[in-house]
Amino acid sequence: MDSRFPFVDWFRNSSPYINAHRGKTFVVLVEGEAMASSRWDQLLKDLALLHTLGVRVVLVYGIRPQVTAALDAVGIAPQRHDGRWVANREIMDHVERLAMRHRLDLEARLSLGLPNTPLHGVELTAVSGNLVTAKPLGVREGVDFDRSGEVRRVRSQAVESLLAGGNLVILPPLGFSRTGEVFDLDASEIAQHVAISLKADKLILLGESAGLHDESGQLQRQLTPDEADVLRRQAASGSELWRHLGAACEAARHGVGRTHLLSWRDHDALLGELFTRDGVGTMITQNRYEQLRQAVLDDVGGLLALLKPLEASGMLVARTRERLEHEIDDYVVIDRDGMAIGCAALHRYPEAKMGELACLAVHTDYRRGARGETLLSEIERRARRQGLEQLFALTTHTTHWFVERGFELASPEALPPLKREAYNQARRSKVLLKSL
Known part of the structure; x- marks a missing residue:
């Protein structure tokens, strides 16, 4: 209101x-x-x-x-x-x-x-x-x-x-x-x-x-x-x-x-x-007034505010403060004058040499300007540096965006075992895979 x-x-x-x-x-x-x-x-x-x-x-x-x-x-x-x-x-x-x-x-x-x-x-x-x-x-x-x-x-x-x-x-x-x-x-x-x-x-x-x-x-x-x-x-x-x-x-x-x-x-x-x-x-x-950097614990409040609208719309799975704090080292943020206007996470599955691109989000006021591509490029760079060979993402709303950037549709069977066991059949998320 x-x-x-x-x-x-x-x-x-x-x-x-x-x-x-x-x-x-x-x-x-x-x-x-x-x-x-x-x-x-x-x-x-x-x-x-x-x-x-x-x-x-x-x-x-x-x-x-x-x-x-x-x-x-x-x-x-x-x-x-x-x-x-x-x-x-x-x-x-x-x-x-x-x-x-x-x-x-x-x-x-x-x-x-x-x-x-x-x-x-x-x-x-x-x-x-x-x-x-x-x-x-x-x-x-x-x-x-x-x-x-x-x-x-x-x-x-x-x-x-x-x-x-x-x-x-x-x-x-x-x-x-x-x-x-x-x-x-x-x-x-x-x-x-x-x-x-x-x-x-x-x-x-x-x-x-x-x-x-x-x-x-x-x-x-x-x-x-x-x-x-x-x-x-x-x-x-x-x-x-x-x-x-x-x-x-x-x-x-x-x-x-x-x-x-x-x-x-x-x-x-x-x-x-x-x-x-x-x-x-x-x-x-x-x-730089706007910079891409590693997330820290002080960013958790800003991340919750950034993700809340996307979770409410069903685009993202809800994440608790405790989960974000536990996984904060996996996240990068786009910081604009102290405000997190974009984020993404790389969750690693080293036994399968795969990484999950998760929680890719950009504030609605800043979706013009290729910030999503910037976040994706940084996650890919980190994944290669850590010896991962493939990157996967799960999405319900943005399949075309990922396909346009080199991802290919795959079945849940292509996921690492731990992720495959946790796959939510009710959400029916599309699985997208990209070789690095």
Whole structure:
């Protein structure tokens, strides 16, 4: 029966992620375009919600469009080179003023606790400071970048201390040198270095792009850094996409668990990415979001949930928790972000040099994508490695699927003696056999 309130089902399904994210460190970059939009209020409330759910949040913000507008207003056209402007003293006056104005605005908004607002009753402490040290870009290709700089070091222990104290940390696009100077920094570079130095669980980059898409327009939900690098080389040098992909790839290569590319224009992007199984943007990670692996005892609960609908329909014989626990070493699972969406088992009959492909199942939401073939290939590989010469399966519903993949119909007499004695005549399962 469907819930009368759709958000209730969403909330129930999001509970594993609420638990998984608690105590984790997220570095979030918000570009200046987002801060200048009508979407900003809601996005800031979503960030505050993450904080109240126990996520340790570091917020890095950009001010490029605000500074550009201020310079245009006074007729200043900055010299640009390789995607960066040359920040002389005159330009730095505007950069510093706007960075501090927006920091104060952030602190004020995060202090809002009026009735009928999402932050009512929440005491949220937002803290900033000289947490990023910088060094000048210097002279490059004959261009003196003056006060344009790059990250030298993140004071990670200080940031960790602030997060441990329950604070939300705010970082402007500025860095401070040991000689007492202030440098203009790229916000995405700050976010990258902070995420790496904190060994953050996530780096979230909120920009114009709603993730990355292939040539057919399909959203690419997961990429490795090497795959994302190909797309970065196609982007314009200095563009937002170029900067974000650079930060994402470097963070992934240096131990940040997952980097997410999202659009701040999407009202639901941040929460949709973090609290739903498939997300809404593109994730860049060294570790596969979906992987085939050996099952362990902790998977038993997920296997029971995966198999229950198939057992209810009669496609599979019911298996008890005790049986699954006893046979867990026979199983492989397809793990998608901590959820078992597919499984298969290899039960061995070494005296007959045969193996049973059993309990082959894929979640109904993921039956497109050849996951069944992936499971079958892994079972066949394991069977060959263990010296088995034939693989058999029993089925009541999917005979054609097995035949299309090289199995042949056989009689129960072809089964190993122990399996033949246990054959359930009432189910009248088809016996399929494949030579390895």
